[in-house]
Amino acid sequence: MSRAYNFCAGPATLPEPVLRQARDEMLDWRGTGMSVMEMSHRSDEFVEIAETAEKDLRELAGISEDYSVLFMQGGASSQFATIPLNLLGDKGCADYINTGIWSKKAIAEASRYADVNVAASSEDSGFTTVPLQETWHTRADAAYLHYTPNETIGGLEYDFIPDSGAVPLVADMSSTMLSRPLDISKFGLIYAGAQKNIGPSGLVVVIVRKDLLGKARAETPTMMNYQVIADNGSMYNTPATYSWYLAGLVFKWLKEQGGVGAMEQLNRRKSAKLYDFIDRNDFYANPIDPRFRSWMNVPFTLADDRLNGDFLQGAEARGLLNLKGHRSVGGMRASIYNAMPEAGVDALIDYMAGFAKEHG
Amino acid sequence: MSRAYNFCAGPATLPEPVLRQARDEMLDWRGTGMSVMEMSHRSDEFVEIAETAEKDLRELAGISEDYSVLFMQGGASSQFATIPLNLLGDKGCADYINTGIWSKKAIAEASRYADVNVAASSEDSGFTTVPLQETWHTRADAAYLHYTPNETIGGLEYDFIPDSGAVPLVADMSSTMLSRPLDISKFGLIYAGAQKNIGPSGLVVVIVRKDLLGKARAETPTMMNYQVIADNGSMYNTPATYSWYLAGLVFKWLKEQGGVGAMEQLNRRKSAKLYDFIDRNDFYANPIDPRFRSWMNVPFTLADDRLNGDFLQGAEARGLLNLKGHRSVGGMRASIYNAMPEAGVDALIDYMAGFAKEHG
Known part of the structure; x- marks a missing residue:
């Protein structure tokens, strides 16, 4: 078969020019005699690949210097724990909106670390609608407000960005990241598993406002500490280099489009x-x-x-x-x-x- | 340049036939019209890739059914926390042997969760030797004994497998996994970041004796809970599918060699x-x-x-x-x-x- 149309929810289809370039560079990236997946993450070549990817992502998504961009290992599911561990600080409570299966997973994991308040839910409707913000019972003392802008399984999507006031807004953008313009400044933290609009699975991009860093709980594994990852340019350990490279190719493709x-x-x-x-x-x-x-x-x-x-x-x-x-x-x-x-x-x-x- | 000889410590050189196959299959894996990185991890095709990789690894390394084989996201550094969180149980203390920089990193992270006893160290020698086992001060009540069979930075390698008695032996095999025969039955847990002898970075293989599962501490993030990962065939969330596929190609190549x-x-x-x-x-x-x-x-x-x-x-x-x-x-x-x-x-x-x- 030649290339099919693949409607998978994730891992999902990638741009064909990206795959062609990855194929052509597989054995020898630009005359280095190496595949990107064989490069030291500390090498000049890979550091350039990594920095270019971040620069292109910042340009594409309009991410200011007020935010750190992290290329972490794992996916949205690992962030479900990473977020409360890093953002609760001394507050202990967080608000979540429940609009489907991915919201529920995020709530279940956060409840293991925080006093979670489900401030609104559309479960009664079978998750066929989004509760309007005027009906939400959010708390002013919440460490953050979490929502899922797009429910990949249900096919339900917010057409508004919640106004969370002074409470940092946290969003699982796994399936909508880079699909349209977005005012990043309204968010405290955005995370996106790569395998839908960014690249291969095993990589998760986190965009976090810098003032939210440095509050990780004592029990936070070092590899999940946003401050540590930010301080080390996402290279505290060996990052998922090949996935990062592919994400960079997708960003270049998006710019060309x-x-x-x-x-x-x-x-x-x-x-x-x-x-x-x-x-x-x-x-x-x-x-x-x-x-x-x-x-x-x-x-x-x-x-x-x-x-x-x-x-x-x-x-x-x-x-x-x-x-x-x-x-x-x-x-x-x-x-x-x-x-x-x-x-x-x-x-x-x-x-x-x-x-x-x-x-x- | 054609292919160079790449002596990088990791990410490291991969077998050229593996890269050639990955290149040839990049746009269309065996007539499916998809790259492996575009496949649903639940698809018949990917499940076959994943199961074949595990089967080949079990065969190559001689891993019995007493052990679970996990394909987790992250690397050895993430396991430094995952291990104490999962294995301490109600014991609270663990023994570590210090033979270099990677041992020290493992010790530092474990010390955040456990009463760590450095039972022996060769730091006085500048990590140029391995302390002989008769000099170790291990504890019978330790939850496990951790050592680093090969120090990638120092170039120091054990020529013996420690006898840990009834205490489970835990080894960071990142740089020696599959480099020679090994009696797996002497170990409670072996872990190996993929980017040396297995595949691309961002994947870590964990081989854990099944009786050690199910003891994770309450604060363990779900994505770090061995029992959960084992129960879900390493697909609790979307795994690093492309890295898993490449690891499988490396295993096939090893069998051919x-x-x-x-x-x-x-x-x-x-x-x-x-x-x-x-x-x-x-x-x-x-x-x-x-x-x-x-x-x-x-x-x-x-x-x-x-x-x-x-x-x-x-x-x-x-x-x-x-x-x-x-x-x-x-x-x-x-x-x-x-x-x-x-x-x-x-x-x-x-x-x-x-x-x-x-x-x-």
Whole structure:
């Protein structure tokens, strides 16, 4: 098979030019006689790769010098503990908003370290909507307010940035990072597992306001201490060098595409097309409150669940892969991150239309 | 430049056939239309890659079903905290042997969680020897005994496996894993950062006796809890899939080479050659007690430190890279892991001979 359209929620499809460059540089990075994965992380070559990646990310996302950018090992799940360990300080309590499975995981882990207040939840709706901020019961003495701007499994996405006042706002941006412009200055901390919009899994990017550093609890493992990681330029130990390099290639690609502004237009167009098609076709349905539909993860069901297997099989035969919904939700899910070309969405819609005509 | 001989201590050189295969499969793994790094970790394809890697590792290293094999994110440095958090149980105290910089780092981190007893140290000798076991002051009530079989920076290596009696033996095998046969049954836990003999950085392999699982302290982050990682087949969260795949390719390559028995012969021959040359040439010196010289990391000094720059420059011009010693030790260091061909050691010796002749 040539390259397929891969709708996996993560690890997700990467830009083909990035993979081509990684392939071409695999045995010999720019005449060094080495693969990037064989380079000392202290070498001039790798330090340049690492610093360029950070510079490009700062430029793309508009990250000021008030923030440290950390390239840490692990993923969002490791940050679920790292965040309370570093940010609680002497406060001991934190506010969380519950909008789905990833929120719940973050809450469960934080509850092991903090007095967690679930300030709002949309569980009663089956996580089909986002509770409006005027209904939230946040606390002024919370160490931070955590939310999940996009629920990858549910396909639910905030269309607003919460106003947390003086309380630092913390966001799991794993599935929306770099998908559109964002006012970073409204956040205390943003984290993003790489395997959706940034690069391969095993890397997590953390953007943290510098005044929040230095408050880690005594029991915090050194490798999870933001201050230590920041002081050492994310090289306290050997970082995930190859993943960092690939992230850098993705950032370069994003710049070539026109940056996050261009991504916003593309992603808005791709998701609008797909939701419009679903809404206009009785054979398909998406359960999410239209205001809060995710641009990145589009879950949908068929009119008859018994056709799911046929649908997936036919899709696969056409090179439309990984459309099966998460086991906790069922149905289908098309993840259409930055690297999913518009032609992939067109091909999906075309297939869906034909399938509905045949079976509807 | 074509492929160089890269003597970096880690990230280190990888087998060229592994890199070639990774290159060839970068855009399309076996007709799936996807790179391995774009695959869902839950997909049949990736699960097969992951399971095959574990199977091959078990076969290569002779790991019985009494042990769990974990593919965790991070490196040895993250394990420095993970180990006490998981193994102390209700004991609170642990024994450590101090033979160099990596031992000291392990001790420093463990001391944040445990009553650490440094049962023996060779610091007085400048870490040029290993304290013999009859001089160790270990404790029968220690939760475990930790040692560092090979000090990557110092070039110091144990030629025996300590007898820890009923106390579980814990070893940082980052730089010796799979370099020769090993009786795994003597160990409670072995860990190895991947970036020396296994694959790219950001992955750490943990081999833990199953009866030691399930004792994690309450404050252990879930992502550091061995029991959780074991129960979930190292997929509690999205693992470092691409690194896992590359590790699998390295394991296959090792099997093709004849396994760890063949590696033992090769590594013994490579290191003996290099030490013999150093010992026979007055221009070079290695400070380590000959009994405890590392097969993997060979530090050496020139007769005149002022020639270091010239030596490194000339080496680089011949494609002999990363010979500079660690900043804490100075001089030179040639790391000659499994993937360093014997021809690389020959080329190094040839260069060293010529350099000594010219400057000696």
